Amino acid sequence: MGAGLLEGNLATWAGGVPELASEAVANAQWRNATEGEKHDTCDRNDWRRASFERFQPPGGADRGFGGVLAASLAKQASAQVTSSPDTAQVQFALNLHYLLTNFLQVMIYGEGRQLPAALIRGGEGANSPGVSATSVKQIMFDVETRTIQARLNEIADEHWFRTELLRGILRADSPAQKLIDYSSTSFTTMFRLAGVIGQTETFDPYDSPNNGLLAADTLLSVQASVLAGMLPNLTNDVVQATMVTMSATAASNATAVRYMIQQRAAQQPDLLVAVDKLAAWRDRVDGTATAERPLTPTIGSDGSAVTRIGQTNADGLYLTRTPQQALNVLFMTAGAVSQGGFFPTGINGLIGTSAAN
Amino acid sequence: MAHQDISGFDDTRRRFLQMAGSATAMAGGLSFLSACNDDVVGAEAVATPTPTGTATSTVLPPTYTATDNDRLNFGLQRHYLLAAYLHRALDGGALSASMTGGAGAAGTVSGGRRVAFTDLSLLAMMREVSEATDARIAYLRRTLAGAVTAQPAINIAGGEGSPFQAIAITKRGTPPPAVNSFFDPYASENDFLLGAVALSSVVTQAIYDVTWQLAAALRTGMAAFAAGIAASDAILRNSLFVRADADVRVPAAGQSNLFGRAVTMALGRDQYDGPRAMESDAPGIGGFAGADWVYSKIDIVNYNWIAIRRTPEQALGILYASAASVSSGAFFPAGVNGTIRVSGANTY
Numbered sequence A: 001m002g003a004g005l006l007e008g009n010l011a012t013w014a015g016g017v018p019e020l021a022s023e024a025v026a027n028a029q030w031r032n033a034t035e036g037e038k039h040d041t042c043d044r045n046d047w048r049r050a051s052f053e054r055f056q057p058p059g060g061a062d063r064g065f066g067g068v069l070a071a072s073l074a075k076q077a078s079a080q081v082t083s084s085p086d087t088a089q090v091q092f093a094l095n096l097h098y099l100l101t102n103f104l105q106v107m108i109y110g111e112g113r114q115l116p117a118a119l120i121r122g123g124e125g126a127n128s129p130g131v132s133a134t135s136v137k138q139i140m141f142d143v144e145t146r147t148i149q150a151r152l153n154e155i156a157d158e159h160w161f162r163t164e165l166l167r168g169i170l171r172a173d174s175p176a177q178k179l180i181d182y183s184s185t186s187f188t189t190m191f192r193l194a195g196v197i198g199q200t201e202t203f204d205p206y207d208s209p210n211n212g213l214l215a216a217d218t219l220l221s222v223q224a225s226v227l228a229g230m231l232p233n234l235t236n237d238v239v240q241a242t243m244v245t246m247s248a249t250a251a252s253n254a255t256a257v258r259y260m261i262q263q264r265a266a267q268q269p270d271l272l273v274a275v276d277k278l279a280a281w282r283d284r285v286d287g288t289a290t291a292e293r294p295l296t297p298t299i300g301s302d303g304s305a306v307t308r309i310g311q312t313n314a315d316g317l318y319l320t321r322t323p324q325q326a327l328n329v330l331f332m333t334a335g336a337v338s339q340g341g342f343f344p345t346g347i348n349g350l351i352g353t354s355a356a357n
Numbered sequence B: 001m002a003h004q005d006i007s008g009f010d011d012t013r014r015r016f017l018q019m020a021g022s023a024t025a026m027a028g029g030l031s032f033l034s035a036c037n038d039d040v041v042g043a044e045a046v047a048t049p050t051p052t053g054t055a056t057s058t059v060l061p062p063t064y065t066a067t068d069n070d071r072l073n074f075g076l077q078r079h080y081l082l083a084a085y086l087h088r089a090l091d092g093g094a095l096s097a098s099m100t101g102g103a104g105a106a107g108t109v110s111g112g113r114r115v116a117f118t119d120l121s122l123l124a125m126m127r128e129v130s131e132a133t134d135a136r137i138a139y140l141r142r143t144l145a146g147a148v149t150a151q152p153a154i155n156i157a158g159g160e161g162s163p164f165q166a167i168a169i170t171k172r173g174t175p176p177p178a179v180n181s182f183f184d185p186y187a188s189e190n191d192f193l194l195g196a197v198a199l200s201s202v203v204t205q206a207i208y209d210v211t212w213q214l215a216a217a218l219r220t221g222m223a224a225f226a227a228g229i230a231a232s233d234a235i236l237r238n239s240l241f242v243r244a245d246a247d248v249r250v251p252a253a254g255q256s257n258l259f260g261r262a263v264t265m266a267l268g269r270d271q272y273d274g275p276r277a278m279e280s281d282a283p284g285i286g287g288f289a290g291a292d293w294v295y296s297k298i299d300i301v302n303y304n305w306i307a308i309r310r311t312p313e314q315a316l317g318i319l320y321a322s323a324a325s326v327s328s329g330a331f332f333p334a335g336v337n338g339t340i341r342v343s344g345a346n347t348y
Helices: A003-007 A010-016 A019-031 A041-053 A065-078 A085-109 A143-173 A184-193 A209-228 A237-264 A270-286 A323-331 B011-019 B023-036 B068-091 B120-147 B163-168 B189-211 B216-246 B258-270 B312-319
Strands: B286-289 B293-296
Touching (some): A085 A209, A085 A237, A143 A209, A143 A237, A184 A270, A209 B216, A237 B120, A237 B189, B068 B120, B068 B216
């Protein structure tokens, strides 16, 4: 590699034009979408599409990754097996990615970045449209919070592509996105239930980067816990290998957000209290007893502090939930219901009812 | 520009060519690439590096049939290394003797020293990672029960000629500047994080690769295990990213800032795991962008934007610091214990 690359400085790279600099500059350009210099949505989507198409070898899309998966599942499809155990699980993962991708993309980049019609419809045709997410708002980040913004950008982008990947696995079995309520009313309900705010107070997730982090944490931690528990229920080798690494990436995302909250807590310690109360509330409604790990650091016997950023247990294993337990959190109830909370009309797919806890 | 179909298997180069906005930029890029002998095996006319060494035929690793215990032991052997590094750096000690016994050749940890931590919040986070790593070792040992393998001889020395030095620089391309002629991960908090990220990435990616192959009875625990190490890895990478953001934007002549050093370290790993530039799509931990901004690369992902996996043979190539198939070297001077112990033929 050229000497310019070793400098690790984009200004230097841009002059030397190594291959990585070109990409880094492109990344930087569209990750810098501040209020004043928002970049054209279409440009960005073209870039995305280009990235996705890189997967397609000469000969067409059918031999791409999604095609491989489809081929491996073709036997089931031709036999009219409509309820492969994998399908139900991956459908649920897709529903979680709808929830997170819209939220993170619009929160970071602004209106227009929610998932488009082609990525939220049921199956691959146009006859089962999804319901576009309209209630997310953009959050303004200043230079002081640039490391937060950068990492949320990265997580938002990962979610976009993971949504595409999950749809590539499911193909015709992709469930359509239903109405998702991202309004402050929805989050306020959850934060009141958890006791983070009083019964007459409101919580606006779009008011500040700190509030956005709290909101993102509630959603990301649910997603990561579901994916971490999904492997035993999968049967297809390719799906298994894919979902293990998707789970790892989701756990990394959730951990990154808890890391950021830990950082921000240096100036606003009540953030830790809020996370702990939300975690305790999730434990109350999802039937997993005390599986959640608070964020507030512990003080060891020798007086040394130890953080609790990773949602891991005494064995170092990540928190897991069933999809039904996750729905308890997202529907905001301990009972067995099929709608509520963030999903006023429920979700599509083979799994749609919360557990009775 | 219409997307070009660049035949061949190198994703990095294809990506660059597709990203290049015009034919002019493309021509310029190709001439640059031809000149740099980078980690690329493509169909384009790239100057062939002069072969070094005297090997005349490629030695392939022996075939083996792994059992689930072999896979768990593979994970355990790597965790011994990560735990040894964290213990030595945090408290100057090592994993307790009660957690290192088992089948195979037992060894001790050599090299390394306590890092002088002054950032107490960073130290608190590193304690979390160390404790979680120990907890996972205990979990693996409990799961393996009578089949557990012993901690092998481990060398975690830094400095000239050390294992860390071997994976910290790339032998190809421009030699590193004199000021960075050796890598000592114990010299500072930042150096420690570079070393921790290096070891952790190899350990985590190898675990992902074996996890889904396990029998049903082990999957519940080990899937949560894989996500657990992903969480610990994320703490290390977030810490390095935040430190890099706080480092100098424009390094002094002949030096690199922390973003640049993270890139170098990633390329150092990539030289031992085969022709695919696994971390090189955008290596490192992120970078500065524009006058005031920064971008992150917390997750090492593939083109589906999910974490990459390294096969055991690729991971061993890095930990033995050898692109040729060998059964010991670098961090494991006497090799590792267990069935999965020979690195792959990763030369290119």
